Amino acid sequence: MTTEEIIQPQNKVYSRPRLLDERDTHYCPGCSHGVVHKIIAELLDEMGLENKTVGVAPVGCAVFAYNYIDVDWVEAAHGRAPAVATAASRLNPQNLVFTYQGDGDLAAIGTAETIHAANRGENIAMIFINNGIYGMTGGQMAPTTLLGMKTATTPYGRTAELNGYPLPISNILATLDGTCYVTRQAVHTPAAVRKTKAAIKKAFENALAKRGTSVVEVVSTCNSGWKLSPAKSNEWMVEHMFEKYPLGDLKTPSEEPKN
Amino acid sequence: MEAEEVRLMKGNEAIAHAAIRYGVDGYFGYPITPQSEVLETLAELKPWETTGMVVLQAESEVAAINMVYGGAATGKAVMTSSSSPGVSLKQEGISYIAASELPALIVNVMRGGPGLGTIQPSQADYFQAVKGGGHGDYHLIVLAPATVQEMTDFVALGFDLAFKYRNPAMILADGVVGQMMEKVVLPPQRPRRTEEELRAQCPWAACGKGDRKNRNVITSLELDSARMEENNHRFQATYKLIEQNEVRYQTYYADDADYLIVAFGSVARICLKAIEEAREAGIKVGMLRPITLWPFPKTQIAELAKSVRGILTVELNAGQMVEDVRLAAPTTPVYHFGRMGGIVPNPGEVLQALKEHFPELA
Numbered sequence: 001m002t003t004e005e006i007i008q009p010q011n012k013v014y015s016r017p018r019l020l021d022e023r024d025t026h027y028c029p030g031c032s033h034g035v036v037h038k039i040i041a042e043l044l045d046e047m048g049l050e051n052k053t054v055g056v057a058p059v060g061c062a063v064f065a066y067n068y069i070d071v072d073w074v075e076a077a078h079g080r081a082p083a084v085a086t087a088a089s090r091l092n093p094q095n096l097v098f099t100y101q102g103d104g105d106l107a108a109i110g111t112a113e114t115i116h117a118a119n120r121g122e123n124i125a126m127i128f129i130n131n132g133i134y135g136m137t138g139g140q141m142a143p144t145t146l147l148g149m150k151t152a153t154t155p156y157g158r159t160a161e162l163n164g165y166p167l168p169i170s171n172i173l174a175t176l177d178g179t180c181y182v183t184r185q186a187v188h189t190p191a192a193v194r195k196t197k198a199a200i201k202k203a204f205e206n207a208l209a210k211r212g213t214s215v216v217e218v219v220s221t222c223n224s225g226w227k228l229s230p231a232k233s234n235e236w237m238v239e240h241m242f243e244k245y246p247l248g249d250l251k252t253p254s255e256e257p258k259n
Numbered sequence: 260m261e262a263e264e265v266r267l268m269k270g271n272e273a274i275a276h277a278a279i280r281y282g283v284d285g286y287f288g289y290p291i292t293p294q295s296e297v298l299e300t301l302a303e304l305k306p307w308e309t310t311g312m313v314v315l316q317a318e319s320e321v322a323a324i325n326m327v328y329g330g331a332a333t334g335k336a337v338m339t340s341s342s343s344p345g346v347s348l349k350q351e352g353i354s355y356i357a358a359s360e361l362p363a364l365i366v367n368v369m370r371g372g373p374g375l376g377t378i379q380p381s382q383a384d385y386f387q388a389v390k391g392g393g394h395g396d397y398h399l400i401v402l403a404p405a406t407v408q409e410m411t412d413f414v415a416l417g418f419d420l421a422f423k424y425r426n427p428a429m430i431l432a433d434g435v436v437g438q439m440m441e442k443v444v445l446p447p448q449r450p451r452r453t454e455e456e457l458r459a460q461c462p463w464a465a466c467g468k469g470d471r472k473n474r475n476v477i478t479s480l481e482l483d484s485a486r487m488e489e490n491n492h493r494f495q496a497t498y499k500l501i502e503q504n505e506v507r508y509q510t511y512y513a514d515d516a517d518y519l520i521v522a523f524g525s526v527a528r529i530c531l532k533a534i535e536e537a538r539e540a541g542i543k544v545g546m547l548r549p550i551t552l553w554p555f556p557k558t559q560i561a562e563l564a565k566s567v568r569g570i571l572t573v574e575l576n577a578g579q580m581v582e583d584v585r586l587a588a589p590t591t592p593v594y595h596f597g598r599m600g601g602i603v604p605n606p607g608e609v610l611q612a613l614k615e616h617f618p619e620l621a
Contacts, residue, residue, distance in 0.1 A: 052467040054333065057478075066476045072465035074332040075478035076325065077355050083322040084329030088465075090313045091285050091335045095467045113325070116318035 017041035019050060019070045026064055030230025032220030033062060033129060035187040039197045040100075040127070041069050043204060053096045054088050056081040058110075060102035061135040079110025082117030085124045089207075096207055098125040103144040104134050107169040111143075114169065121178030121212035125203035128170065128215060131222040132241060139225035143167040146244055151225070166244050170217045174250035180212035182250040186219045186242075188234040202253070211253050219245045261448040270410040270436045273443050274340060274366055275300035277414035278312070282451040283364075284335035285313040287326035289345060292378040293434040294368035297340040310451050320345040324352030324365070331361035332477040334457045334464025336418055340366035342434070343384050344375060346392075353427060354393030357494075358479035360463075362421035364414065365399070366430045368437035369575075371601035379601020380434030382524060382575035388431045389553040389583075396491060398498045400428040400505065401552040403523040407441035409550075415446065420505060422460070424497055431552060433575060435525035435603060507550035508559055512538065516545025518617060519563055521584050522573040523549050525603070530573050533609035542620055544613065552580070557587035564588035571596055571613055575603065592616075 016022065020041035027033045044053055053071040057063055059078035066073030076084040081099040089097040099106075106114050106128050117124065133151055134140040140153040144166050148157040158166075174182040181203060185196040196218055203214035219241050221233035228236055261280060268276070274297050278286060288298040298316060306312035313330075317323035323339045330337035341349060346367045356363050367388065371381040388401045400420050402413045410432060417428035452460065458469065465475045481487040511531055513519065522530045527548040537544045547563060549556050564570060569592040572581040581595035596612035598604045604612075614620045 051469050051471075054465055054467060056329070063480060066474075066478065070474055072467055072474050073476045073478070074329060074465050075476070075480055076329070077351055080321070080325035080328075080352070083317065083325035084332070086315070086322075087285060087287060087313075087326035087328075087330035087335075087337065088333050090315065091330050091337070092333050092466055112318055113322050116322065 017045055019045045021068050021070060023068070025068055027061065028224045030221065030223045030233060032131065032187050032218060035193060036127065036129065036196070036218055037065065037068055039193065039200055043197065043201050044069070044071060047201070047204060049096050049204070052094060053098070054092070056085045056088065056097065056099040058099070058101040058105040060105050062100050062102060062129065063136065065100050079105050079108070080113055081105065082110065082113040082122070082124070082126065086117050086120070086122050089122055089124050093123070096204055098127060098204070098207065100127045101129070102135070103128070103130045103132065103142040107143040107167050111169070115172070115176070118173045118213040118215065119176045119178045123207050123210045124213060125200070125207045126213065126215045127200065127203070128217040129220045130217050130245060131220040131225070132166070133222050133225040135222045135225050143169070144245070146240055168245065170215055170250055173215050178213050179215060179251060180206050180253040181214040183215070184217040184219060184245055184247050184250060186237070186247055188221070188237060206253050214253070217245070219247065263447045264445045265442060266445055267440055267442055268407065269296055269438060269440050270404070270407045270432060271296035271368060271438070272300045273407050273411040274414060274430070275304065276445050277411040278338060279304060279306040279310055280446050280448050281415050281418060282310060282336065282449040283312055283338060283418070284451060285315070285330045285337040287315050287317050287323040287330070287337065287339050289317050289320045289323050289341065291342045291345045293370055293437050294340050294342045294366065297366065310448070312451070320348040321352065324349035327363050327365070328352055328356050328359070328361065331356060331363045332359065332464070333466040334461035336362070336422070336452070338364035338366065340368065342368050342370045343372050343381065346384060346387070350393035353399070354395055354397060355479050356427045357397035357399065358395060359477050360425040361427065361477065362418070362425055363427045364417045364421060364430065365427060366432065368432045368434055370434050371599065377601040378434070380525070380575060380603060381599070381601060382433050382526065383577070383579070383599065384431065385552065385574070385576060385579035388429055389555070397494060398426070398501070398553055400424070400426060400501060401431050402428065403431050403550060403552050404436050405524050405527050405548065407436065407439065407443045410436060411443050411445060424501055426497060426501070433524045433526070502554040505551060506554045506556050506559070508556040509548045509550060511546040511548070512543070513545035513547060513563055515543055516566070517543045517568050518545070518613060519567045519570045520544060520546040520573060520609070521549070521560065521570060521580065522546065523552060523580065526573050526575060529604060529606055530609055533606035536606055537610055537613070555583050555587070557583065560584055560587040564591040567591065569594065569617055571616060573597065573604070573609055573612070575599070
């Protein structure tokens with residue numbers, strides 16, 4: 001078989017999703033954001049949601065998410081995405097509204113908005129990138145930073161005495177009556193990517209079916225912040241992050257709408 | 260549909276009724292004295308069952324203003340209300356709303372500060388409201404109601420101006436106007452805009468692409484300094500236009516006045532009583548009441564300043580608006596009389612202050 005015979009439309013197994021803009025991203029090579037963006041763009045296209053979706057971007061590395069995925073976006077103040085999404089969703093119940101937030105945004109400065117939006121059972125999906133570090137501002141400690149982990153503000157490693165403990169925010173959210181689906185996934189292997197895609201699809205479906213709040217935590221790498229190569233980052237994540245943040249469903253939805 | 264109606268009610272209650280009747284899409288608030296009746300009245304009236312208006316008690320003033328930001332970003336007519344400490348918490352969000360060129364209405368029923376202060380009336384948030392309040396170069400359109408009727412009317416005026424200029428508006432009321440009861444004419448019910456009307460009026464709204472080819476993005480972020488400066492120039496051009504077109508004020512006994520009082524909100528009504536007493540004693544005092552605190556009626560004050568011996572501003576603060584009056588009338592003697600901490604002066608005190616600053620009247 002020649003190369004020309006192989007390069008045929010019927011043999012195509014992978015391509016840039018239609019709703020993912022054809023441009024370079026500002027993300028570091030090896031970063032998980034790119035994969036999660038691709039999953040979201042694929043789903044919005046496959047689910048026919050291009051024209052009725054509003055994404056809410058955070059402050060953090062994903063602040064420019066609106067530059068990459070071709071749907072309407074609102075860029076929120078740091079931590080306030082769930083409040084912004086609350087109004088966008090309640091005032092436009094026909095739309096899919098999702099937030100895309102990092103650990104600092106969702107679990108530190110925005111903890112109140114996160115918990116209360118979830119507790120109200122807002123019909124939104126929260127996509128939560130947990131890489132245990134502040135990427136955009138240069139690698140400072142996040143609420144999810146592991147004990148012993150070195151960051152720009154914990155140069156000798158995080159200690160419980162000084163900084164408290166890594167915050168398992170998704171476990172907290174799973175205890176709330178307002179959430180219908182809370183799951184923790186990753187995108188370090190093709191199988192994991194497929195699982196994350198299924199999880200985000202379920203979260204979008206829940207929001208559209210008014211089942212309450214869905215949270216998809218994606219345990220992620222930050223090779224620049226972690227100061228490891230992309231491949232080493234994946235290994236480090238599996239060895240260390242998964243112990244504190246084990247993958248799997250924390251809460252699964254019932255099929256019935258909440259209201 | 261509700262017709263025009265004459266009622267007796269508090270200023271805060273009037274805000275709630277006016278919001279529903281204007282066809283507001285969403286209200287997001289958090290309880291704080293002395294404005295909690297706005298949220299309470301809306302909860303009692305249940306507009307979600309009639310007009311479809313969303314009413315939500317947020318977990319904080321911070322969340323409430325960001326809900327306003329989120330709602331406004333989708334082109335909806337949305338508002339919040341609070342009182343001084345709560346409005347301080349909202350400042351970051353207000354700056355974002357202004358920087359994203361979004362229409363919204365914020366109501367501040369002012370109480371005495373600083374800090375937790377008192378729940379009694381004040382006008383000490385004048386600087387915060389008219390000079391920016393949050394970070395960056397921006398202005399709110401600031402309306403100062405003196406009556407319960409104006410509390411009602413300024414909801415419509417505030418939204419009309421906010422949508423006209425794509426700029427947030429604020430009703431800066433003192434606790435007196437929020438809490439006192441007066442006769443009020445409520446306007447007839449306006450229908451809320453349909454989705455089609457909203458998309459036609461707000462082609463910029465991030466409400467889902469619909470039939471649009473390109474996506475709408477609401478953001479205040481621009482890391483390219485040259486483009487960020489361009490954005491600032493665009494904001495300033497809008498502010499200039501607002502200053503040219505939207506100055507509102509009312510004058511009382513100003514034509515033949517030898518002395519001018521400048522006062523806003525409920526204080527202007529106390530001053531009017533003082534002026535009437537002064538005139539009975541043969542002292543020709545007049546008044547200018549700014550209705551828009553920003554844009555400030557500086558030209559009109561400058562004009563009146565030419566024919567008076569002096570100006571007294573009367574405020575429920577340590578002297579804030581007096582600075583803008585002095586800028587407007589730099590060659591006229593301008594004095595300030597204020598009470599603080601939630602104390603409201605009586606007409607006699609105003610007259611006394613006038614006589615103290617202008618000894619020829621004593």
